Amino acid sequence: MREVLFIAFSLFTIGAASGVLLSRNPVYSAFSLILSFFGLSGLYLLWGSTFMAMIQILIYTGAIVVLFVFVVMLLNLQTNRENSSNIVFLGVVSASVWLFSLIILRVLTRSIPNKILEIPENQLRTISKLLFTRYLWPFEILSFFLLVMIIAIFAITRTQEIAHGGEK
Amino acid sequence: MNFPTSITYWSHFVTIAMFALGLLGFLLRRNAIVVLMCIELMLNAVNLFLIETSMRTNTPDGIILVVFVVTVAAAEVAVGLGIILNLYRLKGTVNLDHFKSLQG
Numbered sequence: 001m002r003e004v005l006f007i008a009f010s011l012f013t014i015g016a017a018s019g020v021l022l023s024r025n026p027v028y029s030a031f032s033l034i035l036s037f038f039g040l041s042g043l044y045l046l047w048g049s050t051f052m053a054m055i056q057i058l059i060y061t062g063a064i065v066v067l068f069v070f071v072v073m074l075l076n077l078q079t080n081r082e083n084s085s086n087i088v089f090l091g092v093v094s095a096s097v098w099l100f101s102l103i104i105l106r107v108l109t110r111s112i113p114n115k116i117l118e119i120p121e122n123q124l125r126t127i128s129k130l131l132f133t134r135y136l137w138p139f140e141i142l143s144f145f146l147l148v149m150i151i152a153i154f155a156i157t158r159t160q161e162i163a164h165g166g167e168k
Numbered sequence: 169m170n171f172p173t174s175i176t177y178w179s180h181f182v183t184i185a186m187f188a189l190g191l192l193g194f195l196l197r198r199n200a201i202v203v204l205m206c207i208e209l210m211l212n213a214v215n216l217f218l219i220e221t222s223m224r225t226n227t228p229d230g231i232i233l234v235v236f237v238v239t240v241a242a243a244e245v246a247v248g249l250g251i252i253l254n255l256y257r258l259k260g261t262v263n264l265d266h267f268k269s270l271q272g
Contacts, residue, residue, distance in 0.1 A: 010182045017186050017209055021193040026201050033205050040212055043182070047223045052215075052234060059238055064208065064245050071249045072201055075256050090196065098188045105180050109221070126228050127235070135232055142239055149243040156250040159257075 006046055013039030026077060030068045037061050051123050179220050186213035200255070200262040204248050211241050 016039060019032030037060045044053040131139050186209055193206030215234045222230025256262055 006178070010178070014182065014185050014189070017189045020202070020205050020209060021189060021197065026199055029202050029205055033208065036209070037212070040216060043179075043216060044219055047220055049219050049223055049231060052219055052231060055235070055238060059242060060208075060212075064242055067245055067249060068201065068205060071253065074253070075201075075262060077199075077262065090192070093195075094188055094192050097191060098184055101187065102180065102184045105184060105217075109180070123228070123231075127231055130228055130232055131235075138236065142236060146239065146243060149247060153246050153250050156247065157253060 002046065006043070009039050009042040009046060013043065026072045027069065030065055030072060033068070034061050034065050037065070049123070051127060179216075183213050183217045183220070186210075186216065198264045200252050200264055201249075203264065204245060204252070207248075208241065208245065211237060 013036050016032045016036035020029045020036065023029050023032060037056055041053040041056040044050075044056060190206045190209030190213060193209065194203055197203055197206065215237055218230040218234050218237075222228065222234075252262055255267065259266055
């Protein structure tokens with residue numbers, strides 16, 4: 001049963017991820033991205049990480065992809081033809097990238113043991129405890145980083161200076 | 169509950185396939201928004217690998233790293249889309265071939 005679910009979710013995820021590349025319209029790319037994230041969330045559930053499956057749907061499809069869709073609809077893009085790249089070149093490049101990184105990954109993860117999985121009773125509590133004890137400083141730096149990002153986005157998307165003094 | 173070896177073997181294939189797809193889209197597509205989406209695909213491939221390793225070795229540190237990655241990815245997308253909006257206001261297009269000011 002687990003194998004069947006794993007194969008189904010993997011094929012679904014990879015198919016949707018290739019839809020992001022192959023579709024001409026950016027809106028369709030965003031929708032394929034949503035489907036791919038749902039498949040990934042199923043894979044996380046299969047590994048036993050319920051917390052990350054929830055976070056994946058809430059943050060990625062609820063915030064990030066919605067942001068993408070907003071910007072795509074704001075820009076009112078006309079779908080002009082991109083210069084179509086060579087199919088053979090694309091296939092060779094993708095196959096070589098895939099094989100090379102697969103070999104690297106197999107070599108790097110050779111020493112990771114394949115233990116018996118014990119899903120923790122309260123995964124959220126474990127993560128929260130670690131966030132406020134061992135990873136306290138990265139957590140605080142991350143919050144400061146978010147503050148910097150908010151100010152940066154306000155500074156970037158201000159409209160007045162761009163409209164009048166923007167570089168042509 | 170023990171993991172079947174087939175799943176632990178093939179999950180690396182899924183990770184690498186997603187990362188390769190994201191890398192290909194990043195290199196080949198010329199629409200700036202789709203390029204940002206492909207960066208998201210690469211980040212998600214890394215997230216999948218981290219969660220799989222973390223659950224397999226029964227240590228929660230990988231999940232915490234994934235939480236950090238998700239936060240930074242959200243901020244990165246917001247800033248990137250802001251930059252793309254400004255570029256569209258300046259040039260009237262989001263095709264990356266038209267942004268050649270830095271090439272002299």
